[in-house]
Structures are given as structure tokens and as C-alpha cells.
Amino acid sequence: MVKEVETLTDKDAWAEIAREQWMKVVPSTWAFKVKRLPDGSLCKLKARFCVRGDQQIIGVDFFEMYAPVVSWITIRTLLILSTIYNLSSCQVDYTAAFVHAEVKEDIYIEMPHEFQKPGKVLKLKKLLYGLRQSPHNFF
Numbered sequence: 001m002v003k004e005v006e007t008l009t010d011k012d013a014w015a016e017i018a019r020e021q022w023m024k025v026v027p028s029t030w031a032f033k034v035k036r037l038p039d040g041s042l043c044k045l046k047a048r049f050c051v052r053g054d055q056q057i058i059g060v061d062f063f064e065m066y067a068p069v070v071s072w073i074t075i076r077t078l079l080i081l082s083t084i085y086n087l088s089s090c091q092v093d094y095t096a097a098f099v100h101a102e103v104k105e106d107i108y109i110e111m112p113h114e115f116q117k118p119g120k121v122l123k124l125k126k127l128l129y130g131l132r133q134s135p136h137n138f139f
Contacts, residue, residue, distance in 0.1 A: 001030065001047045005115055008049060011099045014122040016111075024061065025121050027052040028110045029130070049112050050130035058132070062105070067135035098127035101138040107131070 008014070019025065031050050035043040056062055082089050094100065107124040111117060127134040 001049075001112070001114060004047050004049050005112060007096055008099060008126075008128075011096060011126060013099050013126040013128065014109075014124050016117070016120050017108075017123050019108075019119050019121045023108045023121065025108045025110055026055055026061070028112055030113065031129075048129055051107075051109050051128050053130045053132045053134075056132050061107075062131070062133040064136050065132045066139070068139050098129055098131075098134045098138050101127045101134075103127055104137060105133075 029050050029052055031048045033046045033048070035046055037043045058065070079089070081087070103124045103126060108121045109124060109128075111120060111122055127137055
């Protein structure tokens with residue numbers, strides 16, 4: 001959890017501000033995952049700080065929601081073509097992918113559990129996982 005908060009803080013994902021009565025503050029949560037090696041042994045414990053996007057209202061909290069997804073037939077076709085034409089392929093994985101995109105709206109979220117400060121909330125500068133508009137704005 002500490003590593004996740006440090007990563008997001010280093011990427012300037014939010015600003016800590018005083019909570020006001022008029023703010024619509026979206027709850028936050030933690031998603032935990034145990035990463036394992038192919039033999040089943042423990043690789044690492046992962047904690048991801050997420051926003052409760054299920055609490056957002058379309059037309060109020062966000063206006064567009066879209067996530068571009070590649071169909072399996074496209075992936076299979078590209079793999080077949082790369083084999084036929086002896087082409088190399090690679091994959092890319094972005095660390096904290098959504099944090100690379102700016103927030104277009106004013107979004108206020110609860111501070112992460114275990115890191116909360118009384119009377120404070122976070123104003124997002126970058127997108128986080130869980131927001132309904134994150135995939136659209138990132139793309």
C-alpha cells in the first residue's frame with residue numbers, strides 16, 4: 001500500500017485539499033492481488049488504489065465512457081501473419097497506466113484508508129483505476 005501511494009504521489013496524481021460541503025466526494029477502495037510464479041510460489045503482493053466508479057452518475061460525474069478493446073480474431077490474425085512472414089512481436093505494459101492521462105473534470109475522492117487525514121480529500125490531477133471515464137480519457 002505504501003509503495004502504491006508513493007508511486008501515485010511521485011506521478012503527481014492528486015492534490016491534497018480541505019474538504020468543503022459542496023464537494024461531491026467519490027469513495028475510494030483498495031484492490032489486493034497475490035502474484036504468483038508459474039510454479040505457484042509467491043512472486044509479490046500487489047495493492048492498487050482505486051476509485052469507486054460504481055458510485056459515479058452518468059451525466060453528472062462523467063459524460064463519456066469507452067474502453068477500446070482488441071478482438072481475439074485480430075490478435076490471432078496478427079500472430080499468424082507474424083509467423084508466416086517471420087516477424088517479431090512484443091508486448092507493452094504501462095506501470096500505473098491511467099496515471100499517464102490528465103483529468104478533464106474536477107474529481108474529489110476520499111483519501112486512501114490507512115493514509116487518511118481529518119478534513120482532507122484528494123483532488124485528482126491524473127486518472128486512477130475505477131473511474132468510469134479513465135479508459136476513455138487514457139485512450
